[in-house]
Amino acid sequence: MEIILGKRAGFCYGAGGAVEKANNVILNNKEEKIYCLGELVHNKQVIDDLKNKGIIFIDDIDKINESKKQERKVKLIIRAHGIEKNIYEKASKRNIELLDYTCPNVLEVHKIVEEFVNKDYYIVIMGEKSHPETIGTYSFANGRGIVLEKEEDIKEVVKFIKERSISKLLIIAQTTFSLEKFNKYVEIIKEILNKENANIEIEVRNTICNATKLRQEETEEISSNVDYMIVIGGKKSANSIKLYEISKKNCKNTVFIETYKELEDKVEEITMCSKVGIMAGASTPKKSIDEVIDLLNSHKIYKS
Ligand code: SF4
Known part of the structure; x- marks a missing residue:
């Protein structure tokens, strides 16, 4: 079995940058409460990790219910996908400091x-x-x-x-x-x-991000040339779902997973194939990709 890992699998610079900045801010945090509006990126593993480190996830800015005195110490992270215009105005009125990690x-x-x-x-x-x-x-x-x-x-x-x-x-x-x-x-x-x-x-104006375009093209190419295709990404991640759709069109043996655990009962079937492709969405951390490779690697020779 040959494993072909997409060169563009995993974090794009927008999602990766937002996750890195959020990790840095929580690491250097002293006494502020740090909220994040919505999911920073669409990946459960990343969100769970940040929650454990102390970031409070909310789905509405009005859920920040601090006293006037405390409000000044509140920071609100803006996710990579951006926010609605009126949230900037609301934050400014309430003196909430925005940490705007919206992708450029x-x-x-x-x-x-x-x-x-x-x-x-x-x-x-x-x-x-x-x-x-x-x-x-x-x-x-x-x-x-x-x-x-x-x-x-x-x-x-x-x-x-x-x-x-x-x-x-x-x-x-x-x-x-x-x-x-x-x-x-x-x-x-x-x-x-x-x-x-x-x-x-x-x-x-074609505003489709180049990282997305290149990842989709590579997925098209890999999935046309393998017997089995593994797409790794958050179940709510739009770009990962698209990679799955592209792969499924070219390779009927395509699976869409969030973590390696969903592959455990399929490893035997996968290792019977001669070529297996792996692609991951823009909000998928390297760790999730490595875990899939390790699982397959523990059965067969891995070739990137
Ligand atoms: S996929 Fe989205 S977050 Fe990533 S670089 Fe492109 S626009 Fe930014």
Whole structure:
């Protein structure tokens, strides 16, 4: 059995940077209470580790319920996926110090949205409707945005455009959206609007993160050439789910796991294969990847 480990498996610089900064801040913490709004990155193992070190995870800034005196000592970590615009305002009003670990790529998307909204554009955001990053990005559109998650949502988008007689439209994506779907949906939207002779200025900004794009391409390549594919990532991690979808399309023997423990009953089956691929999402720590490799390695020769 040959094991092919993706070169881009694991932490991207945004997620890795946020985890590193959170670890440093808790290490040097004296008396402040450190909260984190939402999951810093979508990985249970990382979150559990930070909880054990003392970071308090909350899902709403209003859950910080300190006395006025204590509030000044509260610090709030902003996750790699970013937050909604009004949370910055709320924090500032309450004197809560923000430790903003939003990935620079996500901040750039917020900037693009604000810039185009100020130029009277409406914004189509291709992304997962319930994902914190999409919700955050949407909030920067100040009511001039719509989220497109699936092909079926295109009808809604066209309706949205017509009802508002929109003349300027910007199309962007959640940083972890599938490039293939992005290109496909942009073409469909353009085709529909062209057929209807809609006089709309359409700007398209591919805001899919390069780390995501390269990881997806590598997953495509590896999964097309192996007998078994292991995708490691948080069950709520959008980018990991996409890697799983890509792999599954090319290799029917694909499993999506969070930790090596989910593989224990499959090791025999896996070691029967001649080539096994491993890929991991952008919020998967190295430790989780190493544990999978160690498990397989304890059965067969490992070749990277
Ligand atoms: S996937 Fe890209 S945009 Fe998302 S956190 Fe990582 S580097 Fe940033």
